[in-house]
Amino acid sequence: MSRPSLNDLTAFVAVASHRSFRRAAEEIGTAPSTLSHAMRALEERMGVRLLNRTTRSVSPTEAGFRLLGRLQPALASLDEALDSVVGFRGNVAGTVRINAPRLVAGLLVREILPRMAERYPDVTVDIVVEGRLIDIVSSGFDAGVRLLGSVPKDMIAVPFTRPLMFICVASPAYLERGAPGTPEELRHHHCIGHRMPSGKLYRWEFERAGQELVIDASGPIVLDDEELMVEAAIAGMGIAYVADWAAETALSDGRLRKLLTAWMPSPEGVAVYYPGHRAVPPALRAFLDAAKDLRKKKP
Structure with a gap:
C-alpha cells in the first residue's frame, strides 16, 4: 500500500468531521466532485472503505472513525510544530475572525485586544457578537468563545480567564x-x-x-x-x-x-475553540497565546 499524502489525509478529516463534501470543499477551497474523487482514490490506495455515501449524506465507516480519531490529534500536533517556528519568519500579520456572546466579547475587548495590539500590531481581530451557538467553520470564523460545556466535541478548546458563575x-x-x-x-x-x-x-x-x-x-x-x-x-x-x-x-x-x-x-469554564482538523493561521495562534496569558494572570 502506498502511503497517502498529507493533503489527502487532511481532506479526509475535513469530510469525516463535517460529514459533507460540500462543506469540506468550501473549507479546503476545492470542488465537491474533486474532493469525492480524491476520497475514492484514498480508499483504493488504502484498500478499505472509509466513508459511507448516500445521495444525501456521508458518514465515516468504523474504519473511518478509527482513522479520524488518530488523525485529528496528529494533525493538531503537526500544526503546533509548524506554528512554533512562525516567529522566526518575521511579523505575524492577518485577520482573525472570532464569534462570541456579548458578555465575553466585552472581556475580549478589555483584556485581550490591548495585548494583541501591543504585541501584534499587524493583526486585525474581527469580533462578531452572536448569542446562538453556531457552526463557526461554515460561518467563516477562525474561532469561537463559549462556555466550556457548550464547545462542540470535534473542536479544540483552550480555557482562558477565570470560570464564570x-x-x-x-x-x-x-x-x-x-x-x-x-x-x-x-x-x-x-x-x-x-x-x-x-x-x-x-x-x-x-x-x-x-x-x-x-x-x-x-x-x-x-x-x-x-x-x-x-x-x-x-x-x-x-x-x-x-x-x-x-x-x-x-x-x-x-x-x-x-x-x-x-x-x-x-462555576463553568470559558474557552476559545477552533477546528482541530485545519492548520492554525498565525493570527489565530497569536490570539490563542494572548488568551492563555490572560488565564495565567487571572485568579
Whole structure:
C-alpha cells in the first residue's frame, strides 16, 4: 500500500468531521466532485472503505472513525510544530475572525485586544457578537468563545480567564420588602426574565448538595441582554439571574447584593475553540497565546 499524502489525509478529516463534501470543499477551497474523487482514490490506495455515501449524506465507516480519531490529534500536533517556528519568519500579520456572546466579547475587548495590539500590531481581530451557538467553520470564523460545556466535541478548546458563575442579584431597595430564602420563594417575587437567542425563556437553574432545581421565573420585564438585566435590577425592578462578570461592578459598589448563594450552580469554564482538523493561521495562534496569558494572570 502506498502511503497517502498529507493533503489527502487532511481532506479526509475535513469530510469525516463535517460529514459533507460540500462543506469540506468550501473549507479546503476545492470542488465537491474533486474532493469525492480524491476520497475514492484514498480508499483504493488504502484498500478499505472509509466513508459511507448516500445521495444525501456521508458518514465515516468504523474504519473511518478509527482513522479520524488518530488523525485529528496528529494533525493538531503537526500544526503546533509548524506554528512554533512562525516567529522566526518575521511579523505575524492577518485577520482573525472570532464569534462570541456579548458578555465575553466585552472581556475580549478589555483584556485581550490591548495585548494583541501591543504585541501584534499587524493583526486585525474581527469580533462578531452572536448569542446562538453556531457552526463557526461554515460561518467563516477562525474561532469561537463559549462556555466550556457548550464547545462542540470535534473542536479544540483552550480555557482562558477565570470560570464564570451564575448568580441571583437584586438592589438593596428591592430587598427592603424581603429576600427569598429558597429558589421556590422566587415565585412570590418579581423576576427579570431572560430571553435566549432561540426565543425561549431561560429557566433559572439551582443546585445544592447534589439536588438540582429549575424554576420558571416570571416578572414585569423580559430582556435578552445581561447588561440590561443588571441595569433593571439596579433600578429595583426585581431579581436578576446573570453571570457574575456582568454584575461585579454593581456588587462591589453596593448597588446590588447576591441572593441564594448556597443554591447557585458550580462555576463553568470559558474557552476559545477552533477546528482541530485545519492548520492554525498565525493570527489565530497569536490570539490563542494572548488568551492563555490572560488565564495565567487571572485568579
